[in-house]
Amino acid sequence: NAGVMQNPRHLVRRRGQEARLRCSPMKGHSHVYWYRQLPEEGLKFMVYLQKENIIDESGMPKERFSAEFPKEGPSILRIQQVVRGDSAAYFCASSPPPGDSYEQYFGPGTRLTVT
Amino acid sequence: QKEVEQNSGPLSVPEGAIASLNCTYSDRGSQSFFWYRQYSGKSPELIMSIYSNGDKEDGRFTAQLNKASQYVSLLIRDSQPSDSATYLCAVILTGGSYIPTFGRGTSLIVHP
Numbered sequence: 080n081a082g083v084m085q086n087p088r089h090l091v092r093r094r095g096q097e098a099r100l101r102c103s104p105m106k107g108h109s110h111v112y113w114y115r116q117l118p119e120e121g122l123k124f125m126v127y128l129q130k131e132n133i134i135d136e137s138g139m140p141k142e143r144f145s146a147e148f149p150k151e152g153p154s155i156l157r158i159q160q161v162v163r164g165d166s167a168a169y170f171c172a173s174s175p176p177p178g179d180s181y182e183q184y185f186g187p188g189t190r191l192t193v194t
Numbered sequence: 195q196k197e198v199e200q201n202s203g204p205l206s207v208p209e210g211a212i213a214s215l216n217c218t219y220s221d222r223g224s225q226s227f228f229w230y231r232q233y234s235g236k237s238p239e240l241i242m243s244i245y246s247n248g249d250k251e252d253g254r255f256t257a258q259l260n261k262a263s264q265y266v267s268l269l270i271r272d273s274q275p276s277d278s279a280t281y282l283c284a285v286i287l288t289g290g291s292y293i294p295t296f297g298r299g300t301s302l303i304v305h306p
Contacts, residue, residue: 114296120298121296122238124294134291135291177292183284187236
């Protein structure tokens with residue numbers, strides 16, 4: 080049973096470019112969460128999605144950041160016009176529908192470096 | 195404001211000892227509790243989940259939950275150098291949007 084998959088694992092962007100991070104949940108999981116982790120800091124929640132629906136985006140910056148989880152294909156976290164402060168590790172986690180289990184399983188992460 | 199607090203450490207224990215990691219939380223309605231292990235440069239890995247007061251054991255790991263005192267602990271018996279990592283506590287308020295709040299983690303060092 081494949082785990083959560085994320086790609087790319089490392090991404091380098093220049094200031095002002097766009098970054099697209101992809102996440103495929105674990106088989107049987109329909110809920111996806113995105114987190115950001117800065118060096119020496121904790122995990123910060125960004126957005127919670129299920130297929131074709133954003134459940135909670137309270138942790139997402141209002142500008143430049145967007146997320147989607149289409150009916151087909153991976154979930155995508157998109158950062159437009161990246162700035163140096165966006166450099167961080169971005170983790171995706173997936174879970175079964177709440178009620179089945181509340182356990183989240185993390186992907187390997189995408190390390191974004193903005194130069 | 196829901197908060198999850200952990201001592202950042204580092205907690206240093208000798209090989210073979212019991213490591214005790216603690217976590218307190220502010221939201222009395224919290225129902226689901228998790229411990230994750232994160233090696234440097236890697237992603238968090240789920241170790242244990244606990245939902246009821248008391249102890250839950252899995253191999254060398256024991257999670258302890260005390261809802262009245264609002265704390266959850268992780269004990270690691272017979273600690274090994276390979277247990278050296280950061281341990282993250284996460285708490286979910288059931289009935290909300292199932293988004294866990296993570297503590298900042300406790301760094302554990304197991305020295306030979």
